[in-house]
Amino acid sequence: MFVGGTHLVTLPRGRPHPNGKHDQVVDYWHVIHSFRRKPMALLNLVHRDRLFPRDAYGRTFDCLRPRLPDRKACRIMVDLLALAHVRGCEAELAEHLAADHNPGQLPTGRLCAYFAPDPACVPHVVVQLAPQVQRLMIFFYRASQFMGSLLSRSGVFDLPRGLLKVRC
Structure with a gap:
């Protein structure tokens, strides 16, 4: 797979078997x-x-299914796959899953906390917005300029220049 001219990843292809199945x-x-x-x-x-x-994910699902209702086992497994996808920690999560198959503990809460981003590394961003009155005044001013240019270009209406201006 390429993005522009940069090679990102090579994906496996489904090859045909001698029996004809792909x-x-x-x-x-x-x-x-x-x-x-x-x-x-x-x-x-x-x-x-x-x-x-990886195999560790399949073994985890096989361990969860007999011990939990199907709905709960599927939810936990999907949460683990989503965690691997969102955090980009597929291999490391597989190592944790392979090392710990404790049937009494559900792995999602502990692993979500382990793979969560460090709060000290997350930047604090403050966005200051202009008051709503100022934003509305700017909007109406620009709209009046736009409408004035449309009306004067059409030649149908010849408005005096300052008629559509909003006074701030």
Whole structure:
């Protein structure tokens, strides 16, 4: 895949097998937004094993399913995939998931806190807006200039120059 002339990534291709079937290439980045709206779609997905970016994600889902209701297990797994997608920590999250398969703990809260951005690194931005009265006066002034130029260009109306101006 290229952006302009810069090579970003090489995506795998689905190659045909000797039996005539094509291999399916599924990337969770393309479907994570749909799964966030409907997490239960993960349960009966045909290509679910190919969807997980690493084996640790599949093993985590296999550990969650017998211990939790399907709805809860799917929600947790979609939250983990979304965390990997949004934070860009797919490999590191897989290491944490592979190291810890404690059935008593649900991994999302602890991992979300671990991968959250450091509050000290987040810049504090203050945006000062002009008072609404000033913004409206500027808007009406520009609108009157625009309308005046349209009317004088048409030749139908010849208005005196200062008629449409708004006094500030």
